[in-house]
Amino acid sequence: MFGYYFKLALRSFKRNKVLTALMVLAIALGIGASMTTLTVFYVLSGDPVPTRSDKLYYVQMAPESMNGFTPGEEPAQQVTRFDAEKLLREKRGDRQAYMTGGGVAVTPDKQGLMPFQVDARYSTADIFPMFDMPFLFGGGWNAAEDERHGRVAVLAKALNDKLFGGANSVGKTVRLDKVDFTVVGVINEWRPTPRFYDMNSDQFGELEQVFLPFSTSRDLKMGRNGSMDCWGDTGSDPEGSTGLNAPCVWIQYWVQLDSATKASAYKQYLTNYSDQQRTAGRFERPTNVRLRNVMEWLDFNKVVPGDVRLQVWLAFGFLLVCLLNTIGLLLAKFLRRGGEVGVRRALGASRWAIFMQCLIEAGTVGLAGGIAGLGLALLGLWAVRQQPASYAELAHLDPWMLMTTFALAIVASLLAGIIPAWQAMQVTPAMQLKSQ
């Protein structure tokens, strides 16, 4: 029966080419627009570290002075250097690291290469195992290197390719800001999307090209990127706003907690810590700590750009209009065939059979619309990739979204088919045959 109805549908398309083309085009446009925007949204709202995202937590507390305090507000987005170093020393999580972004000048040894600037991340040792970074050669440094302010570096694959032609560079020297560092590891291609660990710079940017021990970066006064909030005078500290006691937040603190019990224990620990700091007079504001896991942290930061959300809404609004259009056209099409339906009914076809036949015709329109819509979505994603945003190059259709495209097209067209099919099956054979 299905095959026969399908054949009938194709035959009816041939009879009304323009009308059919209009319906297919309407569905294709709606599906193409929706899938383009939905794919971008899906890519941007993904989980950057699927294996760890529920175990990694971001630490926030309220170390500022009472100036500008509003009760009930969120605590500072980052932590002070003092708190970061103290929490790390106390080591209450399964793993922990503090970090900040920066930029360093690379002076290549290679002939013909001029010095150039790359983005860097200054961190403590646990960042590599904690974020589960894939290493191509070697590995991260250990806590002892942090302690002795070691001149060691981990490179990203792109920089290793540029400087060492992709060879194993572990043990070799790389010159950063006029100082020699020993390469201890090379990270393979890795692009956590969004770049969850630091919300202060490009949230969909690439991994930094070089990782250095935080302690070393301070010794060498290396350039810092990102956001810094200060609320007091840095006084006579020669390191200024990046000094140990500076009243400034500029560091991201991440901790790995392998179970929910550990997470609640850690939150209690942070509360106690904050209370202690208040008693000691370092903190002035009421204790206000947050411990968010990766997805909560991304959610809180509203990491998916507003424009992208807006585009999804627009596209689905457009799809709805396209569907209304299809319902109208299908209705016209089915009712025009009143005579034919009358004959079929008179010859014994049940109402249900008429209904099914109409639905299959609608579904076939949907399938055709889906295929054309897929083409439009691919075109749309290509257009998105030409956009300036840093997430643009990530906009690709994956198998999951491909299936969603067809499912959406067919479901949408079946929904659109229900009303017209219902109307068609109400045709009374006697009336139709009489007026013939």
Place this chain on the structure above:
Amino acid sequence: MELRPILSTLVRHKTAASLIVLQIALSCAIICNALFLIGERVDRLNLVSGVAENEVVRVQLTGIGEDADAEALTRSDLAALRGLPGVKAASVTNQVPFVNSSWNTSVNMVKDQQQPTLSATTYMGDEQFLATLGPKLVAGRNFTADEYIEWSALDAPGSKVSIPSVIITQSMADKLFPGQSAIGKSFYSWGEDAIRIVGVVDHLVRPSEQGGAVAHEYSMVFPIHVPYWLGGNYLLRTDPARRGEVLKAAVAALEKNSPNRIILQDNTKTMQELRAQYYRQDRVMVWMLVAVIVALLVVTALGIVGLASFWVQQRTKQIGVRRALGATRGQILRYFQTENFLLATIGIALGMLFAYAINQLLMGKYELPRLPLYYLPVGAVLLWLLGQIAVYGPARKAASVPPAVATRSA
């Protein structure tokens, strides 16, 4: 024109009629909101910056490692840049407009104020800063030579140097001292001492979006000589036609002055390019919204054409009878046009309600202002016109049905 027969026909074709109405309503709602969003973006694209955009170029560089004598090098850089042919003025500054990196600080009217009065962005500029970038003084004066301080002295550990004076924008002056002249008044920001306002400029845009639309010109300039590594921005002003040449010459001069630095080529551009780059996403959105509007209009028009043709075909016999009874072609044409006008009107009325509901949703989600009422008639006229254009073809076909049809049996 008699409305009653049209209405009774429509009532008999409820499903098809309500589909058209609903489609028009949704299109109308989306179009009104899309037009409104376009308006918002266009306003942003046209924001006044206060910068002589077609005359200024920017070179950005960064040092390699620490530089013990950055101040001397900065001075000789500036001397070299100011000596280049075609350069009218040159300056070094910590930040530039249209780049997403900015210095911001709170501004207080009294010392140790609990809640800051506002947050403003901080430009640090030398003697030629205003002349290079382009903001015009509308009150007061530029800094005098004795007011300039060195960044190294200000930033030294335990420094007691304070900032003697500041130039602010008109927008910030109006906010701080509504209805009065800001000249000679003072506020607290960096350091312990009051900072006196000596000048007010017409416009100077903030580099970032911090503080939203109201704060986009809360900018102030401190008389500070910054070393080249602090932001690494050299600005040069020249004739629009000589910008490319000046950029090239400036890069060469800086490279010659010290090899120990990296010119950031990706950021070394004319101010016009920086602005275009900064607002690129807004332009993309405008074109996207325009595309959505056009697509909606086309799809809705096709829907109207499709259903109208169906109706004409269905009623061929009735039309023939009417024509045989003396109805003119014009009357048949106007019948279908009036019918479409009625449907469009109901759709538009419904669409206005939808438009407001969508706007309400957007206001909550994206901090957008309320949809101004004048967008509604624009959307309405657009859809009325669309309906009339779309129905014209089928209606003319209906009008050309010969009266003889009435005499034929089906």
